[in-house]
Amino acid sequence: MKQINLAIVGATGMVGRTFLKILEERNLPIKNLYLFASSRSAGNTITFKDHEYTVEELTETSFDRGIDIALFSAGGSTSKKFAPIAASKGCVVVDNSSAWRMVEDIPLVVPEVNPEDIFRHNGIIANPNCSTIQAMVVLKPLHDLFKIKRVVYSTYQAVSGAGVAGWRDLEEGMKAHVNNEEFVPEKFQHPIAFNCLPHIDVFMDNGYTKEEMKMVHETRKILHETDLPITATCVRVPVFNGHSEAINLEFEKPFDLKELKEALINAPGVVVEDEVGKAIYPLVETASGRDETFVGRIRRDESVKNGVNLWVVADNIRKGAATNTIQIAEKLIEEMK
Ligand code: NAP
Numbered sequence: 001m002k003q004i005n006l007a008i009v010g011a012t013g014m015v016g017r018t019f020l021k022i023l024e025e026r027n028l029p030i031k032n033l034y035l036f037a038s039s040r041s042a043g044n045t046i047t048f049k050d051h052e053y054t055v056e057e058l059t060e061t062s063f064d065r066g067i068d069i070a071l072f073s074a075g076g077s078t079s080k081k082f083a084p085i086a087a088s089k090g091c092v093v094v095d096n097s098s099a100w101r102m103v104e105d106i107p108l109v110v111p112e113v114n115p116e117d118i119f120r121h122n123g124i125i126a127n128p129n130c131s132t133i134q135a136m137v138v139l140k141p142l143h144d145l146f147k148i149k150r151v152v153y154s155t156y157q158a159v160s161g162a163g164v165a166g167w168r169d170l171e172e173g174m175k176a177h178v179n180n181e182e183f184v185p186e187k188f189q190h191p192i193a194f195n196c197l198p199h200i201d202v203f204m205d206n207g208y209t210k211e212e213m214k215m216v217h218e219t220r221k222i223l224h225e226t227d228l229p230i231t232a233t234c235v236r237v238p239v240f241n242g243h244s245e246a247i248n249l250e251f252e253k254p255f256d257l258k259e260l261k262e263a264l265i266n267a268p269g270v271v272v273e274d275e276v277g278k279a280i281y282p283l284v285e286t287a288s289g290r291d292e293t294f295v296g297r298i299r300r301d302e303s304v305k306n307g308v309n310l311w312v313v314a315d316n317i318r319k320g321a322a323t324n325t326i327q328i329a330e331k332l333i334e335e336m337k
């Protein structure tokens with residue numbers, strides 16, 4: 001396998017640090033590693049495989065040194081500006097922000113679902129939103145069998161999705177709450193400790209949040225179903241890591257619940273945890289730190305003809321961001337000569 005020159009943009013962040021952990025776990029064939037962040041962290045050192053690397057400030061000349069692949073996770077404005085610069089230097093960017101996901105000729109990929117889209121790229125490949133990714137690995141095998149007619153998503157999202165600052169808001173907010181002290185959140189509009197916020201990302205003109213509309217548009221793009229009816233409500237909950245989703249699906253075709261469960265058991269990247277008699281169902285506590293997506297509470301929706309309700313949990317920073325990005329990079333490396 002080819003040894004590659006790899007860059008990480010946003011290396012000091014929540015996702016960036018997880019990239020490094022997963023690159024080490026999966027032992028990617030890295031020749032040279034370059035770590036970038038803003039001027040705030042430039043000069044800091046990060047250890048990777050017993051080697052110390054110095055974080056560099058990202059600039060317009062950062063990619064002038066034969067970098068094969070760059071994993072971006074430094075926010076939308078950084079991606080918008082620097083991904084095209086990197087691509088123009090022959091680097092393939094796998095981008096975690098929402099900046100490029102809905103651009104028509106940019107692939108949006110979950111490797112278990114639409115790996116064939118990867119190779120249509122022109123230098124930029126987009127990684128979907130965390131909430132979309134974990135839903136896709138579950139929806140795809142069911143869509144293939146029973147043809148999905150409508151999707152209703154309700155999410156319960158962890159603070160780690162909002163980066164280091166989101167994590168701090170929950171941790172400090174909880175301490176302040178139990179000590180009866182005042183706490184002004186930094187990342188969220190309201191206290192997240194002991195609270196639920198139906199507000200993730202910004203509000204749009206239609207009254208939905210951008211996070212909710214990302215789930216709608218990204219699902220359609222990944223499944224190649226441009227008109228699929230989908231609706232979503234996204235809620236931030238006081239959980240450090242791991243997103244949960246209640247997913248309601250209606251199918252065109254009648255289905256057998258046993259066959260549906262079997263399809264999920266056999267789906268790549270999916271683990272079925274569904275023994276309600278023993279109180280076994282997916283939990284963030286067990287999904288956090290894992291790369292699979294967990295599904296349980298699989299039951300017929302008795303209010304419609306061909307419907308099912310599911311509870312789907314995954315580590316939003318691993319499968320929802322870093323793992324999925326690295327799986328895309330692995331597929332790129334396999335094809336490199
Ligand atoms: P984070 O913990 O806040 O980290 C942000 C990272 O971006 C830091 O490394 C920061 O460097 C760097 N950065 C910020 N501004 C920069 C600039 N102008 N130039 C270069 N680097 C800059 O956030 P995170 O949770 O890791 O998430 C980062 C981004 O990943 C998010 O904004 C989002 O776009 C994306 N994301 C996607 C998903 C998904 O659903 N797939 C999930 C989570 C995050 P400093 O240390 O210098 O500040």
Ligand code: 12T
Binds near residue numbers: 128130161
């Ligand atoms: N606002 O990459 O706050 O589109 O949890 C991912 C997570 C945006 C994204 C979050 C967000 C994204 C969040």
